[in-house]
Amino acid sequence: MEKGTLLYEGKAKKLFKTTDPAVVWAEYLNQATALNGLKKDQINGKGELNNQITAYIFDFLNTKEINNHFIKKISSTEQLIQPLEIIPLEVVVRNVAAGSFSKRLGITEGEVLDQPIVEFYYKEDQLDDPMVIDAHINYLGLASDQELAQLRQLALKINQALNELFNSIEIALIDFKVEFGRQKDGSILLADEISPDTCRLWDKKTNEHLDKDIYRRNLGDIVPVYQEVLNRLEKRGK
Ligand code: TMP
Numbered sequence: 581m582e583k584g585t586l587l588y589e590g591k592a593k594k595l596f597k598t599t600d601p602a603v604v605w606a607e608y609l610n611q612a613t614a615l616n617g618l619k620k621d622q623i624n625g626k627g628e629l630n631n632q633i634t635a636y637i638f639d640f641l642n643t644k645e646i647n648n649h650f651i652k653k654i655s656s657t658e659q660l661i662q663p664l665e666i667i668p669l670e671v672v673v674r675n676v677a678a679g680s681f682s683k684r685l686g687i688t689e690g691e692v693l694d695q696p697i698v699e700f701y702y703k704e705d706q707l708d709d710p711m712v713i714d715a716h717i718n719y720l721g722l723a724s725d726q727e728l729a730q731l732r733q734l735a736l737k738i739n740q741a742l743n744e745l746f747n748s749i750e751i752a753l754i755d756f757k758v759e760f761g762r763q764k765d766g767s768i769l770l771a772d773e774i775s776p777d778t779c780r781l782w783d784k785k786t787n788e789h790l791d792k793d794i795y796r797r798n799l800g801d802i803v804p805v806y807q808e809v810l811n812r813l814e815k816r817g818k
Contacts, residue, residue, distance in 0.1 A: 591617065592630070592777060601663070608634075608657045612777075614796040616708050621795075628656045629806040630775040635659055636813045637745070637774045644741040646734070648770035649761065664761025664771050667723055670701040670709060671731055673739045674755040678780050679793075681755070690787070698735050700728075703759075730768055731760055738770065746781060749812035751790060754780035776806045 583605045584597035591613045596605040608627035613620045631653065638650035651660040674681055677691040681699075700717060701709045717723055723731065738758060746753045756779035759772035772778075776791040783790055790809050794802045 592627075593773070595661075598660075603651065604661050604663045605654075606659050606661050608659075608773075612792070612795050612802065614792070616705060619796075623795075623802060625803045626806065629803070629810055630773060630777055631657050631659055633775045633806065633810050633813065634773040636810075637742070638770075639818070640745055641738065641741055641770065641774075644737075646738055646741060646770060661771075662763070662769065664763060664769055666703075666759060666761045666771060667727070667731075667768075668703040669712075669717065669722055669731070670703055670757050670759060671735045672699045672701065672755060672757045673697070673735050674699070675739070675743070676752065676754040676780075676782075678754050696736060696739050698732050700731075701757075727768065734760070734768070734770065742774070742779075745813075747784075749809075749816050750784045751809070751812070752782045752784050754782055756780070776802070776809055781809060 581598050581600045581603060584599060586594060587597050587604065588595040591611060592609055594607045594609065596607070598605050608631040610622050610624055610627045611620065612623050612626060635650065635653040638648045641648055649661040649664055651662060653659045674697045675693060677687040677693065678689045681687065682689045700712050702712045702716070702720065702722065703709060714728055717728060718725065735758060742756065743753050756774065758770060758774065760768050761771040763769060779791055780793060781790040782788065789799065790805050792802065794800050794805050
């Protein structure tokens, strides 16, 4: 199997076709962005760390019977994934108030929620990824009612599994974002990445940020922090 032409170039990843139609070649980039691309930097080592962390997490989710697009890691910055038709929704699950939730609703960051909250955002850079409700998703034809119900259920199942994983390495999972795609037969798979770019992770002892808020809020260098997350995962073993 060989790497083919560029399929898609995102802010953090490039996807390439391969000679096998059942396989897509993903390359993790060193680019970091925030504020819908207004803040942008090259950060050496970031692509490598997110590729490795995502590979670890997607392998772990497979053991929890959460089907996902990950096939295997092939180099420090590359992995093979299954081709999917991406559903243009960012599915956010929150366990603790933070970020846009705290800002929008005036709730102090760190307040623990009674139960996890699932939110949907329409992936559309030109609109700044607005939050959408079911009726909007329905009107825009982004996903069927049945698919939406499935996305909610899957998001909560992923939350449970990720909470177990991060708890075991002394990290609190504050919130995270996931994306899903459809296979040819219409079944839904978890896609994209799960890394400190897409999760809020706080050290359980110190409440220190171990995630992209370090970059978004100009709190320092993300590389040692992402490395710490990877080290803890690797120390944990499979
Ligand atoms: P928010 O508080 O900014 O809405 O973010 C919620 C979670 O989703 C947080 O863990 C960061 C993640 N996220 C992304 O991965 N990509 C995005 O474009 C946004 C807005 C959030």
